[in-house]
Every structure is written in C-alpha cells, then in structure tokens.
Amino acid sequence: MTVPSIPTFVPALTTEAQPIVSEAEMQAAVRTLLLGLGEDPDREGLRDTPKRMVKALKFLTSGYQQSLDELLNGAIFPEDLDEMVLVRDIDLFSSCEHHIWPIIGKVHVAYIPNGKVIGLSKIARICEMYARRLQVQERLTAQIADALQGLLNPQGVAVVVEASHMCMVMRGVQKPGSWTSTSAMRGVFSSDSRTRQEFFNLISHSPASR
Template sequence: MEENYCKEEHFSPEAIERLSHHYREILTILGEDPGREGLLKTPERVAKAMAFLTQGYHADPKEILLSAKFREEYKQMVIVKDIELYSLCEHHMLPFYGKAHVAYIPNGYITGLSKIARVVEAFARRLQVQERLTVQIRDCIQEALNPMGVAVVIEASHMCMQMRGVQKQNSATTTSAFTGVFLSQMRTREEFIHLIGSRLR
C-alpha cells in the first residue's frame, strides 16, 4: 500500500541519530528488546519527541518580544492569561503542565500579544523547574520592554508528584514573580490577581 502521508519535521539528523542510539541502549537496560516489531522505531520516535519538547534551547525569547515591539502610549495593564504550557521537570525529566498568566504595564512600548505566549513557550520547552520558569518569563519581558511592571503567575501539575514518589494526583503548584508597580503597589497586584481569577469571557 502506497504511503501518502509525509510528516515534515525539522530536527538535526545527527542529533536524532545520537539520541536514538542512546534510547536503544536504554530499552535494552530496562529489559526490553529494541529489535521487536513494536519497538523498532521507538528510539527514533523518542529522540524526535525529546528534540521537540526541548526546542526552547534554540529560541531567543528576548528577540521574540523585540520582533514586535511598538511605540504606544497606553499605560494600563495588559494581561494574557490562561496560556497553556508544557515543560519537563529537570529532576526527573517528567512533564509538568498548566497555565501561565502574564501581565505588564507599558512604559512607552507594547509587544504583540502572541509574543507573550511565545516567550512562555520558549522557556517552557527546556528542562525546567517551575520557580525558575516563572522568573525567566518575568525578567525577559522586563528587559525587552522596560515596562512599569511585570507580573507572572504559573499554576501547574507535576507528573513527578503524580506518577511516582508521593503519588498525589490532585496536587498543584502555584508560583509568582513581580517587578515594578506590581511589587510596590498592592492595589495593582490585587487587581491582577482578581482579573486572572475571574471569568471575563
């Protein structure tokens, strides 16, 4: 039967081959037979999956923001909330997933709304801890746009707590990071917390 489906992926062939070799070894060490039918292409599939899940190492989040930086005198809060994120815990290389809520108050410049989500994606697609991820997003926006303040809150569930270890399936972790007026003005911070918790749609 002729195959009409062709999936386009952009990975380094050398990196995929090297990763595949190691995953074949891992399968053997685990007691599997990488030569059996169901596992023949598994090392390559896993290699490509890992390349995709860590592609953030090849992105420059600051440049993402600067690519759509516009002068604008708007000085009220800009919020992009419920940004889905998927990352890998650097301690166990198991997924953690959830949502990021990001706000900033412009100081002469704004950026494209989709760029905020792309910054979250660029940092999330690396081996991470949630605490560092939260701070990296905050600092990147602060450095690129120099706004009056940045606020980031991430809510996530960690498979390293759900699948192994304490195995608490309903646990969730919330982290936050603030700069500028979100730190110095409680009222502004409270407005942000209220807005990300409300259902405006």
C-alpha cells in the same frame, strides 16, 4: 607547559552552541534504556522508538535553540498607555529537569506599559520558549517575567504559573490533583500591593467567554 583545563560541565544549549552528541548516539542511549527496562528494542512496536523519542525530546527542548530576538520579529510598538495588559490561561507544557517528565498548566502574564507594547502572541511565544527547556517551575516563572521586563522596560510585570507536575502525579509521591503556583512580580507589581491585588483579582475568576 600549560595543561588545558577539562570542562567540568556542559553549558546549557544556546542558539550559539551546537549539540555535542550525535543523533545516532542519542538513539543508542534510548535503545540502552529499553534494554535496561527488560524490553526487546528490536520488536516491531519498539523498532522506531529510539528515533521517535529523540525527536520528541528535541522538540520538547527546542526552546534552547530560540532567541527572544527571533521570536519577537520586531513586534514591539510605541504606545502611550498605562493600563494593565493581561494575557491569561496560556497553556503550558514544560519538562521538569529532575525527571524529564511533563509539567502541565497555565501561565498568566500581565504588564503595565511604559511607552511600548508587545504583540500579544509574542507573550505566549516567550512562555513557550522558556517552557521548551528543562525547567523548574520557579525559574520558568522568573525567566518569563525578566524577559518582558528586559524587552519593554514596563512599569511592571506579573507572572503566575499554575501547574501540575507529572513526576508528583504518576510516580514518586503520587498526588494527582496537586497544583503548584509560582509567581514573579517586577516593578509596580512588586512595590504596589493594590496593583498586585488587581492582577490577582483578574486571574482569580473565569473569563466572560467561558
């Protein structure tokens, strides 16, 4: 008789997968956390906290439920251009997977088209989709770059994320003011130092409207 193998890990949620833990079980876990902190989860101010916290966590990880196809809504247009397109200073709110604590910062995304352009808002939506997952900054940066590379097959993609990790600010090493920069260069941004330099020059100064 073949014994079924026991899964040793739960795969990250995708649009196909459904949560295997009920809302009630999640709320009970938050209640346990509150008890562990010496709190009274039945006092008025905390009575709805398990419900609120689960709702907030689900929102902050709602990117697992999204797909590139769905968020794009077909907004890729044929266009014969080969100049850099840059969307900079996209607000970033993500959650570090080590502490489930906020990562707050900005994302700068550039690409050089190759017959196709993407709706500008979709660049911000792609950043949001990957940000609303449990992340490390390096992977988030690479995922944004690889998504655009895959969708547009452009001449190149450049992504820079500049972020502050609340797990380094409010706890642990406690370093307010520390920022982490990560980059992912694809295509010409990786192979051509002048193109890469142009991108870094463009993101290194404040936009004219500020």
